Amino acid sequence: MLNEVLDAFQPVTLNVYLDCTLGAGGHAAKIASAHPEMQMLLGIDLDPTAHVVAEPRIRAEAAGRSARLDVRLLRGNYRDLKRLLATVSTPSPRPNGILMDLGISSMQIDTADRGFSFMRDGPLDMRMDPTAALSAEEVLNTWSEAELGRIIRDFGEEKLWKVVARRIVQAREVAPIRTTQQLVKAVGQTQLVGKSPRKASAKGIHPATRTFQALRIAVNDELQKLEKTLPDAIDALAPGGRLAVISFHSLEDRIVKHAFMRAAGRPTPEEENLVYGQDNALETEANARARSAKLRILQKLPDKL
Ligand SMILES: C[S@@+](CC[C@H](N)C(=O)[O-])C[C@H]1O[C@@H](n2cnc3c(N)ncnc32)[C@H](O)[C@@H]1O
Numbered sequence: 001m002l003n004e005v006l007d008a009f010q011p012v013t014l015n016v017y018l019d020c021t022l023g024a025g026g027h028a029a030k031i032a033s034a035h036p037e038m039q040m041l042l043g044i045d046l047d048p049t050a051h052v053v054a055e056p057r058i059r060a061e062a063a064g065r066s067a068r069l070d071v072r073l074l075r076g077n078y079r080d081l082k083r084l085l086a087t088v089s090t091p092s093p094r095p096n097g098i099l100m101d102l103g104i105s106s107m108q109i110d111t112a113d114r115g116f117s118f119m120r121d122g123p124l125d126m127r128m129d130p131t132a133a134l135s136a137e138e139v140l141n142t143w144s145e146a147e148l149g150r151i152i153r154d155f156g157e158e159k160l161w162k163v164v165a166r167r168i169v170q171a172r173e174v175a176p177i178r179t180t181q182q183l184v185k186a187v188g189q190t191q192l193v194g195k196s197p198r199k200a201s202a203k204g205i206h207p208a209t210r211t212f213q214a215l216r217i218a219v220n221d222e223l224q225k226l227e228k229t230l231p232d233a234i235d236a237l238a239p240g241g242r243l244a245v246i247s248f249h250s251l252e253d254r255i256v257k258h259a260f261m262r263a264a265g266r267p268t269p270e271e272e273n274l275v276y277g278q279d280n281a282l283e284t285e286a287n288a289r290a291r292s293a294k295l296r297i298l299q300k301l302p303d304k305l
Helices: 002-009 026-034 048-063 078-086 106-110 136-142 145-154 161-174 180-187 197-203 209-220 222-236 250-263
Strands: 016-019 040-045 070-075 097-101 242-247 281-286 294-300
Touching (some): 002 242, 026 097, 040 078, 180 209, 209 222, 242 250
Parallel strands (some): 016 040
Antiparallel strands (some): 242 294, 281 294
């Protein structure tokens, strides 16, 4: 998705760039390198390990430039984007480009102790912000069967949500579920397989995939935060600026699509693939790389046309 993101920002004079999901700083460093005109790079992440990895990478990029690049890496939630921007300068900087690369980073998924992966044994944590109060362990062991069923259905889009919620409750009645592998065991072989073996293997997802996704979204309150942030990000953009959002599942993508359509003054789903130029924003869509990754780009029209 890196090339598509670079293409999205290519036509923009990116004096100020805001990365709302800094992660390891891969996108931020490459975007800075493609935009020698960049004067300020702002990076937000709620996970302090992101800053540790991203900072040297971005500083190295900045050091190789002829003009000064003001780098500000901010620890916080993108939900508080407006407040975070206000801490940088008065008036707040107006980014010409904003990127949101949603979901978890490979650093997070690869660290067993963070509990995001059903492939690695670790404590059921799943907090992107290690100072947050709610962990996956608490959700699994204290929420009611109905609440668990709701998140597994709504955030995991798991057809067998009732079965999975029941199994979790049965397992925790024997002993609290504390590790990723205990959860994998509790979920068991719950995946629906297609009628033809080819179809089933093409789907090929691990039976616990959807449950892990549901828990992660619930623990980090991801969808509500995204919904709240998008209008603020559009508002913060400088005229003519672009907002690019990479999403990894249909729940996120639906929120992005609707927020962009609302901003474009066209809230009807039937018109979703049109390009709008008459209201205050313009939406385009690019298809993506991986199984379900999508990139959506919104451009704020210049003040005067
Ligand atoms: C997919 S990774 C980004 C990877 C990054 N684009 C790169 O090139 O390395 C998503 C990052 O967003 C962060 N994140 C997720 N939700 C966030 C939120 N609400 N506020 C701030 N950061 C968030 C995660 O901690 C993670 O580091």
